[in-house]
Amino acid sequence: MKKFTKKASLIAMLSALTTPVLAADLPTVYGKAHLSFGSVSEDDGITKTSSNAVSSHASRIGIKGNVVTDGDTKVVYKLEWQVDMADVSKDTTAVTTTTDAVTGNIATVSAKDHNHIKSRNMYVGLKGGWGEVRIGRDDSPYKLAGKKNVEHLSDTWADFNNIIDKGQDTRNDNSVAYWNKIGPGKLGLAYAAGADDPAKENAGENTSVAYDMKIDNFGFAVATQTIEKSLTNDETGVKVSLGYTIGNTQLGLMSEAVKDDGTLDDKNTYFSVKQKLSDTNSVVVAYGVKDQGLVNDATMMALSFNHKLGKKVSVYGLWADGADNGLNDASKLANNGSVLVAGVIAKF
Numbered sequence: 413m414k415k416f417t418k419k420a421s422l423i424a425m426l427s428a429l430t431t432p433v434l435a436a437d438l439p440t441v442y443g444k445a446h447l448s449f450g451s452v453s454e455d456d457g458i459t460k461t462s463s464n465a466v467s468s469h470a471s472r473i474g475i476k477g478n479v480v481t482d483g484d485t486k487v488v489y490k491l492e493w494q495v496d497m498a499d500v501s502k503d504t505t506a507v508t509t510t511t512d513a514v515t516g517n518i519a520t521v522s523a524k525d526h527n528h529i530k531s532r533n534m535y536v537g538l539k540g541g542w543g544e545v546r547i548g549r550d551d552s553p554y555k556l557a558g559k560k561n562v563e564h565l566s567d568t569w570a571d572f573n574n575i576i577d578k579g580q581d582t583r584n585d586n587s588v589a590y591w592n593k594i595g596p597g598k599l600g601l602a603y604a605a606g607a608d609d610p611a612k613e614n615a616g617e618n619t620s621v622a623y624d625m626k627i628d629n630f631g632f633a634v635a636t637q638t639i640e641k642s643l644t645n646d647e648t649g650v651k652v653s654l655g656y657t658i659g660n661t662q663l664g665l666m667s668e669a670v671k672d673d674g675t676l677d678d679k680n681t682y683f684s685v686k687q688k689l690s691d692t693n694s695v696v697v698a699y700g701v702k703d704q705g706l707v708n709d710a711t712m713m714a715l716s717f718n719h720k721l722g723k724k725v726s727v728y729g730l731w732a733d734g735a736d737n738g739l740n741d742a743s744k745l746a747n748n749g750s751v752l753v754a755g756v757i758a759k760f
Contacts (some may be wrong), residue, residue: 439477443760446471446567447497448730450753454745463691469755470567478539485540496522496528533583543592550589552582553600553622558653560624562664562684564696569751570714570732573742575682575700577670580637580649584618595626597632606640616640631655647672660688679716680701692720704740712738724759 446469453462457728473504474492481487529691535548563572573581577644599622606616622635633653641647651668670678682700689695695717702710714732732739732751739749 437477437480439475441473441475442474445497445758446755448568448753448755450675450730450743450751452569452753453750455748455750456685457747465753466498466688467569467753468495468499468746469569471497474532481538483536487536488539488544488546489536491530491534494530494532494724497678499528535587537589543590546587546589546591547584548587549583550587550602551588552584552602552618552620552637553589553591554605554620554635554637554649555581555583556600556653557622557624557635558631558651558655558666561631561633561653561655562666562682563699564662564664564684564686565714565716565730568716568730568732568755569739569745569753570698570712570716570730571742572666572682572684572698572700572733574739575680575702575710575741576651576666576668577649577678577680578741579647580639580651580668580670582618582620582637582639582643586618594623595625597623599623614640615643626655629657637645645672662686662688676704676706694718700738702741706736708736710734710736710738710740725757727754727756729754 419727438687447467448469449466451462452465453460455461463522471496472492472661476488476490476492478489479487486609531549533548533550535546535550537544537546537548539545557567565571584602586605586608587602588604589600591598593599600620602620604618604620606612606614606618608614616639618637618639620635620637622633624633629664631654634651636648636650638646639650647670649668649670651666653664653666655662655664657663664683666680666682668678668680670680671698680700680702682698684696684698687695687697696715698712698714700712704710712731712734716728716730718726718728730751730753734740734743734745734749736748737746739745739751740747743749743751745751
């Protein structure tokens with residue numbers, strides 16, 4: 413499998429390099445500011461702690477565009493960065509320490525955790541009637557498959573990756589991907605080389621396949637992905653997503669099974685309902701269960717009211733509750749966590 417994927421990746425790159433470039437359109441600058449303010453809490457069954465939090469949720473800025481070439485093929489590119497608009501600025505110190513004013517405990521934080529600018533999708537590719545090839549850093553087909561059916565609280569405290577496996581929700585470095593519209597849907601194939609230092613022999617490499625389709629009011633997606641966790645341990649995820657819109661109501665269901673040779677296997681289920689109340693108002697209800705064979709399953713439930721102030725600006729109120737680490741994987745609220753916040757999203 414390794415030899416095949418490496419040869420296929422090399423062929424795709426050589427094909428991209430042999431296409432002559434003629435003219436370029438002006439690049440598009442875009443972005444999104446997403447911040448929230450409210451109360452967050454954790455409860456380990458003995459002690460309950462809470463705080464007021466101002467949080468930036470995957471706020472970003474990017475540049476994208478295309479370069480016209482001969483025939484129907486064009487070069488496409490994207491460079492996108494995530495910006496933390498609420499926390500510490502970039503710190504180049506290797507390690508910093510902080511002392512808790514109450515307990516006196518000393519915590520160390522790496523420079524990586526201080527960086528307020530992080531890379532997101534960054535790639536160059538070719539696109540034509542035959543499909544699209546991308547090379548660089550990019551979301552895997554598995555990550556994207558079926559999200560539009562169910563994920564209406566993306567990047568909030570109630571992001572569905574608290575339930576749907578975050579380890580499989582990959583944005584891959586050293587990636588080569590192929591996308592093409594086939595029938596009523598879109599096929600995605602990707603190979604990520606992992607650690608491409610020859611001495612590391614592609615440790616952590618990743619293969620991903622997904623098909624995402626929509627017919628009238630019905631949406632369907634299926635995907636699988638295998639990630640090399642170690643020389644003796646591969647983690648494989650398989651997920652299916654269904655979506656159906658009836659009137660002003662959108663129903664979504666995602667089921668996922670993650671098998672890991674070295675740790676607990678996951679069986680994850682996430683269900684959501686989005687009810688449109690008017691042209692500007694909507695309500696989202698979501699519920700998820702993560703079954704790892706433990707005594708208590710991790711669960712998350714959330715309720716959100718959303719109001720559009722314009723085409724690119726919206727505000728929302730969100731309540732979410734996670735039991736037994738139900739808000740831990742994405743939101744980092746351990747044990748029994750809860751959230752009550754108001755947020756704003758502005759796009760440009």
